[in-house]
Amino acid sequence: MIEKIKETFQESIDPDQIKLAPPPQKEMGDICAPVGFLLTKTLKKNPFEIVSLLAEKMSSVSEFKDVQPAKPGYVNFFYSESFIEESVKEILENEKALDFNPIEKTFFLEYVSANPTGPLHIGHGRWAALGDSAARLLKKIGYKVYQEFYVNDAGNQVENLKKTVEALKSGKPVPEDGYHGEYVQDALKSELEPQAFFLEEQKKTLEKFRCAFDSFYSEKSLHESGAIEKAIRLLKEKGVLYEQEGALWFRSTDYGDDKDRVLIKSDGNYTYFAPDIAYHLTKIERGGDELIDILGADHHGYVKRITAAVSALSEKKVKLDILIGQLVNLFRNGDPVRMSKRSGEIITLDEVMDEIGVDALRYILVSKKHTQTVDFDLEEVKKQSKDNPVFYIQYAFARIHSIKKNIEEKDYQPEINFKNLEESERQLLLFMLRFKDEVYKSALNFDPQILAAYLFDLASLFHQFYEKNRVIDQGNPVKYRLAIIETVSKVLEEGLSLLGMAAPKRM
């Protein structure tokens, strides 16, 4: 529908400059375009004159029953009933109405990537919820997405963990730089090596959290396969490495970094950075057209160097987006809970999931912009669970199916006839026509929050509709309202699934 408006404007304006938005008040129209300001100079007319002309031109388009110019320089559109009917018919009768065309491009999405030295915590949960929902959204709009967890199973952290476990087994005190949390005890019971044990635990947690990783990529395997040497050789060929004071450096400042970085230390060992470069090289080699890394804010100092490395390796052809997720500060009754694995206390992601449920947790973690730090009080969330937005949305879905349950199958005959809509019905239907646009915007911004907010607003409009209008009136189903609730049901179900949430028919 946006395209049609753009086409009409095209003769006089660059279509990319046209923006559409819902007007501040519904009396003003169904959708509006602040377009009068764009041409004041070229046409030498004031904004309102321009807008008046355009409104007249547009009024013949069948999608609209009315098009009006507005004060400073807006055009306000009112959709025709037949347009709404056509659109709803498409959603209800075409299985693929909410699908997008496939695009030949693969996103390589890396997220969580926790050290295998303990259980996942709430911060990991945030990247998990964000990454998994972003993946679902990108797939929805037609991209291929490969989701991967990078396992840091080769560094000092793992060595320290092993030392800790050995010390515990032989009854010795835990080393200074070891792990002091009680959870380490769990690894003693397992026959697996401790890092393998914790990786398995993390996989179970992620599965429970409904994250579908395509693979878990081992850092150790990079050392064993010679991938690191290969990456360094490649960089050497490109002439971006040099030796100084016995160490091998990458001239990352050529690609926007603040300082050059060491790859091989003067003692001959790799820095952490070296295998990470090799890892990103494998993503490019494995067909990633565009890479996305989701990192916690405590690693943001890493952004420039890894971006530099990907630029150097791919000759700037592969784009790397790094999403910096701000941290989650966990509280209990107002007191901060420490989340360091080295300190004693840790609240695991598993525990939080058990307390408030997967649906609620996923929604909470995704309903806030990832650029915002989240203060998360466990007791508060438990208290509020009844007022939690996720229940509000799911309740809308449950109400619809409760209505359907009360109707005999032979009487269930939705009819798309919207000639005499109540205002609440009209608003609800128009809002649903925005669904695909919202999904698209949400996906391309890697921001599930946009969809989460949309679903909340949709639920709100449905509840209003439900209060004002009877679907079953005096025992008789109102056919056109069946078409409305059927559409809401379809959109809600689709939207919830994109956030990895259930759509329960009964609550």
Next chain:
RNA sequence: GCGCCAAUAGCUCAGUUGGAUAGAGCAACAGCCUUCUAAGCUGUGGGUCAGAGGUUCAAAUCCUCUUUGGCGUACCA
């Protein structure tokens, strides 16, 4: 010191590429269940968009400076 991210109602947060009178939820107060699930709906009160300049028809949004907070700044991982 330098860098990244933030600051919007009492609290938690929207406001996405600059658009009309800045919005929800919670909390507070006042109403709505003989009819499809009240986990719902309706109404009231609540704001120096951290502060100061600037850019333009138009700024919570973009630029500069200041203040406050989180994080980072290793030949650690």
